[in-house]
Amino acid sequence: xxxxxxxxxxxxxxxxxxxxxxxxxxxxxxxxxxxxxxxxxxxxxxxxxxxxxxxxxxxxxxxxxxxxxxxxxxxxxxxxxxxxxxxxxxxxxxxxxxxxxxxxxxxxxxxxxxxxxxxxxxxxxxxxxxxxxxxxxxxxxxxxxxxxxxxxxxx
Amino acid sequence: xxxxxxxxxxxxxxxxxxxxxxxxxxxxxxxxxxxxxxxxxxxxxxxxxxxxxxxxxxxxxxxxxxxxxxxxxxxxxxxxxxxxxxxxxxxxxxxxxxxx
Numbered sequence: 085x086x087x088x089x090x091x092x093x094x095x096x097x098x099x100x101x102x103x104x105x106x107x108x109x110x111x112x113x114x115x116x117x118x119x120x121x122x123x124x125x126x127x128x129x130x131x132x133x134x135x136x137x138x139x140x141x142x143x144x145x146x147x148x149x150x151x152x153x154x155x156x157x158x159x160x161x162x163x164x165x166x167x168x169x170x171x172x173x174x175x176x177x178x179x180x181x182x183x184x185x186x187x188x189x190x191x192x193x194x195x196x197x198x199x200x201x202x203x204x205x206x207x208x209x210x211x212x213x214x215x216x217x218x219x220x221x222x223x224x225x226x227x228x229x230x231x232x233x234x235x236x237x238x239x
Numbered sequence: 240x241x242x243x244x245x246x247x248x249x250x251x252x253x254x255x256x257x258x259x260x261x262x263x264x265x266x267x268x269x270x271x272x273x274x275x276x277x278x279x280x281x282x283x284x285x286x287x288x289x290x291x292x293x294x295x296x297x298x299x300x301x302x303x304x305x306x307x308x309x310x311x312x313x314x315x316x317x318x319x320x321x322x323x324x325x326x327x328x329x330x331x332x333x334x335x336x337x338x339x
Contacts, residue, residue, distance in 0.1 A: 094311030101304025152253035
């Protein structure tokens with residue numbers, strides 16, 4: 085059985101590089117004011133604008149890169165079993181274990197099932213009753229006819 | 240393992256973002272000359288020194304990040320391939336011994 089060993093060095097390298105780039109971006113934002121080539125109180129010169137905009141972009145991109153490497157690291161640790169895998173959302177449980185909030189729709193569904201079953205049962209009963217009535221009516225009319233014939237014969 | 244899978248393992252999304260940093264480093268290095276904020280034929284002014292230095296640092300650091308990740312990932316791939324080969328050999332030997 086092969087054991088997957090997580091190698092964290094590559095992710096650490098990526099994260100360290102991202103962090104260094106982030107620091108460089110921060111310095112770019114501060115440099116015009118720290119080095120004094122942006123006159124105080126005056127409009128921003130072109131170098132200041134360039135450094136500031138590029139510095140913000142670099143810092144944001146470095147943060148994104150850091151986050152991506154970090155999530156890759158987490159994924160690798162999860163894959164190797166160091167971190168417990170995320171529990172998947174449970175499939176909606178049967179009626180007995182369902183939470184109270186889900187009980188209402190389940191009850192409505194059960195009610196409609198019950199209604200349908202009862203309606204089918206009532207239809208079957210009605211059909212049976214009709215059939216019995218017809219059979220009973222036929223038998224009664226037959227009995228009446230036979231009695232009539234017998235009475236005639238007697239007469 | 241397919242080539243796409245190998246590429247995905249060698250170049251993660253973070254490396255693509257570091258490529259952006261590399262390109263930004265190139266722009267920072269050439270920006271004083273492209274924007275003509277550095278007077279021609281004179282000593283470099285403070286902003287030029289800053290931009291060229293930070294741009295070079297950005298290029299070097301992002302390249303190092305990309306290449307080091309690629310190197311480590313390649314080493315991991317080689318190790319996995321070796322382990323797989325050893326496991327297959329062991330299974331083959333066990334099967335041949337069982338047959339005898």
